[in-house]
Amino acid sequence: MKKIVNNIILLLVAVCLFSCEKDNYDAPDCTIQGRILDHNGNQLETEQGNGNMRIKMEELSWANGNDEVSVIPRYLNMKQDGSYVNNKWFTGEYRMTPIEGAFYPYPEEGDIVRIEGTVMKDFTVTPYLTIEWVKEPVLTADNYIEASVRFRRNAKDGAAMPDLSNGILCVSTNQYCGNNNKDGQLFNGTKTVTNDDEGTVIEFRTSMAVKYTGTIYWVRVGICCNDTYKKYNYTDIKTVTVN
Template sequence: MNRLYIFCLMILTLSSCGYFEYDNYEEPNSGIDGKVVDKKTNEPFYSETANSYKVEYYELSWEAAGHANTQSRFFWGKADGTFTNTKIFAGEYRITLKEGAFYAPDPEVVTLKKGKLTNLNYAVTPYARVKIDEITLSGTKQNNLVIDYTVEDTQNEIDITNVDKGVYTLSEAQVFISSRSPNVGVNNTESKYTVRAVQKFTTYTPGTPIAVSEKNVRNLPPGKYWVRIGVRTGNPGKKYNFSTIQEIVIPDLDN
């Protein structure tokens, strides 16, 4: 009887303090979407999943209302250069692009309105550009690749006065290849096929495209593969700039 009494008392106590009331805090009611493109080519800024760039937003209106210890928040951009976040509160924000393989644009102040998705687009200069020109099959079994691609630095497109030289200096280009997923990149590649497919850049003329013919991807088993090239400068984050992804099929000539 004592246990029943105590239980009933607990229920009454919790009810009186509003424990069972619904949470009446307003959920996020605004958001942003947009895309990042190459300032020179107007093509999407291609990256890779979970290794792209951050969209950082800092609420100025919250701070202006007298709230202390405001912290910025961020979310990752997508591999195709687009970004979306539908879970932001309406207000005034300072928005910045960070940690991408590009020279970040200046932050901007944006007012996000309730019930509206605000579109933001950015044109950036990547640290470098790379384009696959052609992939051909070679060898008696047609299971070797010849990958012709072009690398271009962007040193002459920026003001290098206060920029660390390593950021715009070409370091290497790497073939990334996967038979498992079209989302190929640094985090999804099969090194057994590409361990020798690294092109180093020691001397080159800034602003002059570099043509590379890679022939060290060999003896691929029959099947479908996804291939892309990543080119890296000496940037501190060791970020790659990427080509688009190409699909190739190795035929089974034994059957």
């Protein structure tokens, strides 16, 4: 009996050692980084994280050309200035596709990118709208924040232009500012924006006076189109200091 027990123990140890050896892969150490550019070559203003858009990653080298092998996509998050970076990828060939943003759909075939070491990859998209400041955010005498913008609709051959939906004034007490990170009390709900507002001055004002002195507020305006994802195109971010 003792001999049988010893043999079982040796067998279990051998299995454990074999399993450890088979799972001993190097950790992913490749970096993919780049920018999302608009059709004029400017970085696209987005939100921090994946709330405004993301990049779909499909590792083609994993399937090695076998259509029966299912590849589960992974996704890259964005920085709010339209850049991205991730340093935990395995070496391989990937299909990369910007998706779910406030821009005309990127070609379904995406871009094939070989990731090895550190790779830079930019994408160019056509946003639904280009928004510019008319009056940058200012603090009024009664401690409200006011700003105004105008927008231009961008066309793309072969694609229908979505209708306008609404606009928002995003005010935040930290540098991350957008529909996913704002003080909802300072701007309640949304402001109706229509196609006819193109080229006109659209004014925004906080719903209440700002409360905190000695505070920097980060401010931007977003305007949304009525497409599938209903994401916002944005201005860049400005700051307002309350002394």
